Amino acid sequence: MLMKRLIFFDIDGTLTRTQNGYLPFNEAVFKTFGINGDIRSVIPDGNTDPRIVEDIFAQASVTLAIDEGQWAEFSLNLRDCYSNAVQQGSTAIRALPGAAALLRQLSEEEKFICSVVTGNLESMATVKLQTAGLSSYLCRGAYGSDSPRRPDLPLIAKQRCEQLSQESIALNQCIIVGDTPRDLEAARQNHMKCVLVGTGRYPVEELMYAEPDRCLADLCDTAEVMKALATL
Numbered sequence: 657m658l659m660k661r662l663i664f665f666d667i668d669g670t671l672t673r674t675q676n677g678y679l680p681f682n683e684a685v686f687k688t689f690g691i692n693g694d695i696r697s698v699i700p701d702g703n704t705d706p707r708i709v710e711d712i713f714a715q716a717s718v719t720l721a722i723d724e725g726q727w728a729e730f731s732l733n734l735r736d737c738y739s740n741a742v743q744q745g746s747t748a749i750r751a752l753p754g755a756a757a758l759l760r761q762l763s764e765e766e767k768f769i770c771s772v773v774t775g776n777l778e779s780m781a782t783v784k785l786q787t788a789g790l791s792s793y794l795c796r797g798a799y800g801s802d803s804p805r806r807p808d809l810p811l812i813a814k815q816r817c818e819q820l821s822q823e824s825i826a827l828n829q830c831i832i833v834g835d836t837p838r839d840l841e842a843a844r845q846n847h848m849k850c851v852l853v854g855t856g857r858y859p860v861e862e863l864m865y866a867e868p869d870r871c872l873a874d875l876c877d878t879a880e881v882m883k884a885l886a887t888l
């Protein structure tokens with residue numbers, strides 16, 4: 657039987673780029689918690705949405721315990737604010753160069769199952785992937801709404817994909833594709849492999865210091881990325 661490979665893509669900086677995403681994010685924070693926080697005052701890269709909100713609160717010197725109900729409300733507000741901002745054109749979400757072509761190619765090979773491991777709340781991830789035209793290629797993975805700790809996410813995503821494909825997949829057949837050292841950390845803590853791309857905030861030179869299994873400038877060379885994902 658063909659040995660399957662699970663590829664877990666990060667979203668922001670790896671598959672997509674958002675312009676002016678701070679507008680709907682800040683709006684959702686204000687709508688839900690009544691706080692004039694600013695996501696631009698924290699470093700969101702590689703972090704989960706729940707931790708980003710906590711960082712924003714800390715920057716604004718606000719102490720507030722957030723309960724489950726408020727997180728659910730925030731998730732809906734975030735989805736609505738982003739959808740509206742995209743429709744109005746104040747925020748743009750685009751697939752990064754090569755991402756769509758790569759996902760299409762991967763979907764045509766039986767060997768690969770593609771999914772996501774992202775710090776975005778699931779509602780947010782759905783808006784981003786649909787807007788960027790990538791959602792049809794990706795199985796349900798794991799999200800910031802599953803756990804604020806990113807290293808918790810890969811195994812949750814793996815279980816969901818295994819349930820869907822009705823087969824178990826070895827950890828050494830799982831590869832995380834991301835754009836920050838936090839993606840690599842999540843991969844290592846779960847004994848998975850990791851490819852990092854220099855399309856986020858971190859230049860390739862800096863990512864190489866972290867020693868991922870492979871480092872790429874971007875996802876543009878479909879054949880090169882496919883080869884890495886097939887042979888690592």
Ligand SMILES: [Mg+2]
Pocket residue numbers: 666667668669670701702834835836856
């Ligand atoms: Mg990222």
